[in-house]
Amino acid sequence: MKPDDLPTQHLALDHAAEPPLSREDFEARLREKGTSYHIHHPIHTMMAEGRLTQGQLQRWVANRYLYQVAIPVKDANILANCPDREIRREWIQRILDHDGRSTEGERDEGGIEAWIRLGEAVGLSREDIVSERLVAPAARFAVDAYVTFARNRPWQDAVASSLTELFAPHIHQQRLDTWPDHYPWIRSEGLQYFRNRLTQARRDVAHGLRFTLDYFGQSRALQMRALDILQFKLDVLWALADAIMLQTCEIEIKGPKA
Numbered sequence: 001m002k003p004d005d006l007p008t009q010h011l012a013l014d015h016a017a018e019p020p021l022s023r024e025d026f027e028a029r030l031r032e033k034g035t036s037y038h039i040h041h042p043i044h045t046m047m048a049e050g051r052l053t054q055g056q057l058q059r060w061v062a063n064r065y066l067y068q069v070a071i072p073v074k075d076a077n078i079l080a081n082c083p084d085r086e087i088r089r090e091w092i093q094r095i096l097d098h099d100g101r102s103t104e105g106e107r108d109e110g111g112i113e114a115w116i117r118l119g120e121a122v123g124l125s126r127e128d129i130v131s132e133r134l135v136a137p138a139a140r141f142a143v144d145a146y147v148t149f150a151r152n153r154p155w156q157d158a159v160a161s162s163l164t165e166l167f168a169p170h171i172h173q174q175r176l177d178t179w180p181d182h183y184p185w186i187r188s189e190g191l192q193y194f195r196n197r198l199t200q201a202r203r204d205v206a207h208g209l210r211f212t213l214d215y216f217g218q219s220r221a222l223q224m225r226a227l228d229i230l231q232f233k234l235d236v237l238w239a240l241a242d243a244i245m246l247q248t249c250e251i252e253i254k255g256p257k258a
């Protein structure tokens with residue numbers, strides 16, 4: 001793919017000559033994209049309705065681990081490409097959220113560790129998760145597309161691509177609300193990752209959205225480009241969910257391998 005190609009590039013080209021949308025309308029158009037968020041993917045609707053088996057939930061956690069470890073690498077690529085110190089100062093927090101940190105007397109294990117604990121709470125071993133032996137090949141391609149995007153694109157594009165987080169608090173809350181009833185065998189401590197993300201995602205998105213509205217708000221063509229980028233990222237998440245869904249259907253047919 002050429003650096004400037006996006007599967008939905010037509011949007012940016014069609015509207016190049018028109019005046020920019022107002023800040024409110026631009027934000028509304030970004031938020032409208034929530035209709036294709038992966039919360040609507042069948043694997044997530046089944047999950048929220050309590051229709052996944054333990055083996056299927058395990059596969060979901062094991063595959064999603066790839067996304068968890070990719071996020072700080074993606075964010076490190078944004079930092080590496082960004083010459084703006086103010087932006088880097090805020091953005092670096094995202095890496096610490098996932099990798100954790102140890103400062104004098106205080107240790108924060110971080111989101112990747114919390115995800116491993118979630119894996120253990122659904123009955124996987126640490127080795128099952130970190131070895132990535134349960135990961136579907138197509139999940140790897142989907143996650144890799146996101147990291148590659150952040151590595152090769154202007155950092156402003158990569159910032160806009162993180163805006164699926166606009167919709168993430170809702171899906172985290174949905175899991176916190178529905179899992180205890182539907183999957184009572186999962187220990188409550190295992191859900192800590194989702195609790196932590198409620199605040200972290202809201203803070204991230206306030207920063208990412210402000211930047212996107214300012215920077216991409218400068219012209220209609222840039223606004224349309226931001227919408228294309230958000231669609232690309234929604235497609236990454238949808239493709240990841242497709243890959244996991246297919247693998248969990250195989251488990252249903254053949255019985256779990258793990």
Ligand SMILES: O=C(O)c1cc(C(=O)O)c2c(n1)C(=O)C(=O)c1cc(C(=O)O)[nH]c1-2
Nearest residue numbers: 071161162163164165166167168171172197
């Ligand atoms: O569980 C989810 O459905 C979900 C979705 C997303 C997202 O929308 O990209 C993120 C997360 N979780 C998440 O936990 C997370 O830390 C995160 C970071 C980012 C990003 O693009 O920088 N997205 C997401």
